[in-house]
Amino acid sequence: MIEVQNLTKNYGPVAAIKNVTFEVGKGEILGFLGPNGAGKTTTMRILTGYFPATSGNARVAGFDVFSQINEVRKRIGYLPENVPLYTDMSVKGYLSLAAQMKGLGGTAKSSAVDRVIEEVGLTHMKKRLIKKLSKGYRQRVGLAQSLVNNPEVLILDEPTVGLDPKQITDIRSLIKHLAGDRTVILSTHILPEVSMTCDKVTIINQGQVVVSDTLSNLTKRSSDFSEISVIVRDQGKDTASIIQSVNGVSEVNPSRTGIKDGTTKLDVSLPEDEDIRGAVAKAITSADIELLELSSRQVTLEEIFIRHITNEESGLHHADPDEQEDGLSETQKEEESE
Amino acid sequence: MTAFFAMFKRELAHYFTSPIAYVVLIIFSILSGWFYVQGFLLPYSLYCQQYDMMQLQQQNPMMGQMPAPNFTELIVPSLFGTLSIILIFLVPLLTMRSIAEEKKEGTIELLYTYPISDLQVILAKYAAALVIFSITVLLCAFYLALPEFIKEGGGIVEWKPALSALLGFFLLGAASISLGFIFSAVTENQIVSAALTFALLLFLWVVGWASQSDQVEGLAKTLAESVSLTNRSDGLFKGLIHLSDLVFFFCVTVGALFITMRSLESHRWRG
Numbered sequence A: 001m002i003e004v005q006n007l008t009k010n011y012g013p014v015a016a017i018k019n020v021t022f023e024v025g026k027g028e029i030l031g032f033l034g035p036n037g038a039g040k041t042t043t044m045r046i047l048t049g050y051f052p053a054t055s056g057n058a059r060v061a062g063f064d065v066f067s068q069i070n071e072v073r074k075r076i077g078y079l080p081e082n083v084p085l086y087t088d089m090s091v092k093g094y095l096s097l098a099a100q101m102k103g104l105g106g107t108a109k110s111s112a113v114d115r116v117i118e119e120v121g122l123t124h125m126k127k128r129l130i131k132k133l134s135k136g137y138r139q140r141v142g143l144a145q146s147l148v149n150n151p152e153v154l155i156l157d158e159p160t161v162g163l164d165p166k167q168i169t170d171i172r173s174l175i176k177h178l179a180g181d182r183t184v185i186l187s188t189h190i191l192p193e194v195s196m197t198c199d200k201v202t203i204i205n206q207g208q209v210v211v212s213d214t215l216s217n218l219t220k221r222s223s224d225f226s227e228i229s230v231i232v233r234d235q236g237k238d239t240a241s242i243i244q245s246v247n248g249v250s251e252v253n254p255s256r257t258g259i260k261d262g263t264t265k266l267d268v269s270l271p272e273d274e275d276i277r278g279a280v281a282k283a284i285t286s287a288d289i290e291l292l293e294l295s296s297r298q299v300t301l302e303e304i305f306i307r308h309i310t311n312e313e314s315g316l317h318h319a320d321p322d323e324q325e326d327g328l329s330e331t332q333k334e335e336e337s338e
Numbered sequence B: 001m002t003a004f005f006a007m008f009k010r011e012l013a014h015y016f017t018s019p020i021a022y023v024v025l026i027i028f029s030i031l032s033g034w035f036y037v038q039g040f041l042l043p044y045s046l047y048c049q050q051y052d053m054m055q056l057q058q059q060n061p062m063m064g065q066m067p068a069p070n071f072t073e074l075i076v077p078s079l080f081g082t083l084s085i086i087l088i089f090l091v092p093l094l095t096m097r098s099i100a101e102e103k104k105e106g107t108i109e110l111l112y113t114y115p116i117s118d119l120q121v122i123l124a125k126y127a128a129a130l131v132i133f134s135i136t137v138l139l140c141a142f143y144l145a146l147p148e149f150i151k152e153g154g155g156i157v158e159w160k161p162a163l164s165a166l167l168g169f170f171l172l173g174a175a176s177i178s179l180g181f182i183f184s185a186v187t188e189n190q191i192v193s194a195a196l197t198f199a200l201l202l203f204l205w206v207v208g209w210a211s212q213s214d215q216v217e218g219l220a221k222t223l224a225e226s227v228s229l230t231n232r233s234d235g236l237f238k239g240l241i242h243l244s245d246l247v248f249f250f251c252v253t254v255g256a257l258f259i260t261m262r263s264l265e266s267h268r269w270r271g
Helices: A040-047 A069-075 A091-101 A106-119 A135-147 A165-179 A191-197 A215-219 A239-244 A277-286 A301-313 A321-337 B002-017 B020-056 B061-065 B076-095 B100-105 B107-113 B118-150 B159-186 B190-211 B218-227 B229-237 B243-265
Strands: A002-011 A014-024 A029-033 A055-060 A076-079 A153-157 A183-188 A200-205 A208-214 A227-233 A251-254 A263-269 A290-296
Touching (some): A002 A040, A014 A200, A029 A040, A029 A165, A029 A191, A040 A055, A040 A153, A040 A183, A069 A076, A076 A135, A076 B107, A091 A135, A091 B002, A135 A165, A165 A183, A165 A191, A200 A215, A227 A239, A227 A277, A239 A263, A277 A290, B020 B076, B020 B118, B076 B118, B076 B159, B076 B190, B076 B229, B100 B107, B118 B159, B118 B243, B159 B229, B190 B229, B218 B229
Parallel strands (some): A029 A183, A153 A183
Antiparallel strands (some): A002 A055, A200 A208, A227 A263, A251 A263
C-alpha cells in the first residue's frame, strides 16, 4: 500500500532524511518511531505531498507521490503534529469544509460528516466552536478531518502528543478501532504506543532507517530461552561468577532494576541453539544459593530503541539489515558489559 | 469547484466572524460619509445656492465667470480621489490575514495536502476579499445617486462618467488587494503583512502625487505617472476610459496574484 524507496530530503546542505526505505502492506499499522528531529515528520510530509523529496521514490495506494500527487491526496487522510484547525468554526462546520475541500459535495458530504462525527465520538460536541474544545477533543476533530474522505491510507503524526493519560488511551483505542482495513502510519516517540497499536515498526534516527520489522520479531529474540533473568537470595555470594562458570553462558549482568534485601537480579544471556536453563539452575542451587525466580526475559521496545539509537550514534550502524542485527547485539554486549 | 466554493464561503464567513469586515466597512462608511457630506455635498449645495442667487440678479457682472454647477465634473473626480486615500489604510486590513494566518496557525499544511490546487486557494481567498471590498463600491454608488433623490426632478448626475468612476474605484481596490496578497503570502506575521502593504500602497500614491510636481521631469515623471495606481484611476474617475489604464490594472492584479501563488509554492523547494 505504501512503498518508500531511497527517499532523501535535503534542507539546503542538511539532509533531513537519507535513503529511507520501508514498506507497509494493506491493512497494516506501522509505528514510525524515532527521537525528536529524526525525520519522521519530513517523511510523512513527503508521503502526503506537502513537499517533494530531493530524490527517491514513494508510492501510496498505487500512485506515485511525485507525478500523481492529486490521486494520492484523494486517498489519504493526514493529521499533522500540531493539529491545525480553523478554531473559529464549529466542529460540524469545519468538518463540512474539510469534506468539501476533499471534493465531497451534497449528500455525500453530509453523510460523510455525520459518519466521522460519530466515529470519533464528537456527537455531543458537533455544534461547539473548535476553540472552546479541549486538546483531546481537538485531536478527535483532527482525526475526523483526516477520515472524512474515507481514506485508504491514514498518516498520523504524533497523534497523542500533549494529551493527558486518559485522552491518550482514548485516542489510541480510537486509532486502533478506526484502522479497520485501512493502512496506517503512526509516528511517535512514545514506545508503549507502538506496542499497543502497531503491527510493524520502523525505527528512524538522524534521517536513516535503523530497523524495520514486525513488532513480534523485534521484541522476541531468536528463542525464548536465550535471554533469561534470575533472581536469587545470595547473602553476598558471587552468583554472577557461578553462573558465568556454567558451560555456554555468554554474559551475566547484574540487572539495573531492583536489588533489595539481600536479593540480586541478574540478566543472563544463554546460547540460542541449546536450552541450558536447567544447568544454570543446578549450578545456583548446588552453590547453596536460594533460587527465587528464573524467567525468560522479553526484550522491551525501550531496549530495542535505545540500543538502536546508541548504535547509530556510536557509528556502528550498517545499512544492511542482516548486519544490523549483528551490530545490535554488539552494542548490547557493550552495554551489558559496562 | 466544490473545494473552491467551500474555501470562498469560509473566507467570507471569517471576514464577518473575525470581525474584520465590520471594522473595515464601519471605518470606510464613517470616513467616506464625513468627507462626502462635509467636503463635497455641502460645498456643492452652497455653490448651487449662490449660482441660483446670481441668476436672480440678472445684471450681476460676475455672472459670466461662474460656470453652471455640474456635479459629475466638480464632485465625482475629487470625491473618488479622497476615497482612494482611505483605501490605502483599509486594504491592508482586508488582506493581512488572508494567507499569513494560515501559515502562522499551520492550517496551510492541511491545505497543501488536500486535493485542492494553490491557485484555487488563492482565488477563493481573493474573491472573498473582493466581495467585502465591493460593498464599499456599492456605498460609493449610493453617494453618487444621493443628489438625485435630494433634488426634485433629479438630472444632476451623468450616469456614464459616474459608472466609469465606480469602475475605476473597483479596479483600484482589486489591484491594491492583490498587492496586499503578496505580502500576506511572504510572511506569517499579520502586522508585518499589513505594514508592508500599507507602505507599498502609500508609496504608489505618493509617486503619483509627486509626478504632478514641476520639479520632477523627464523619465522619472513618465515612470512615476505610469506606475502610480491612483494616477491610473484618476482618468476613470473623470469618466475617461483608456484601454491602457484597464490593461494596467488587469496586469497588476494578475501579476500580483501570480507572485502570491509562486510564493505559496516556494515551500516546496525551500523546505
